[in-house]
Amino acid sequence: MRNRKIKIKKGDTVLLLAGKDKGKKGKVLEVLTDKVAAIVERMNVAKRHQRPSQNFPGGIIDKALPIPVSKLMLVCPRCGEPARVSSKEVEGKRLRGCVRCGEVVDKV
């Protein structure tokens, strides 16, 4: 059963609601549907010791760890405020809209 809706998409700007990066905004790099989590640019970064490999000389790398989507809030591209998202159907497509200013976040 996978009917938990993820309202965040790749490329969105989101606000982090919890954790050490609380209050920061960042861009979604990847949405992990099966984990109901997202990887956000420069958020929840952990230092990882990486072994040398063919493509990488080894050392410490910054790795962004997934953040549960429940800790993220979409930031409206128009009003720049964290927005509750409404969902409406236009011409058969499901579009997300900002509750605050009414802007449709998704472009058709």
Ligand SMILES: [Zn+2]
């Ligand atoms: Zn808005």
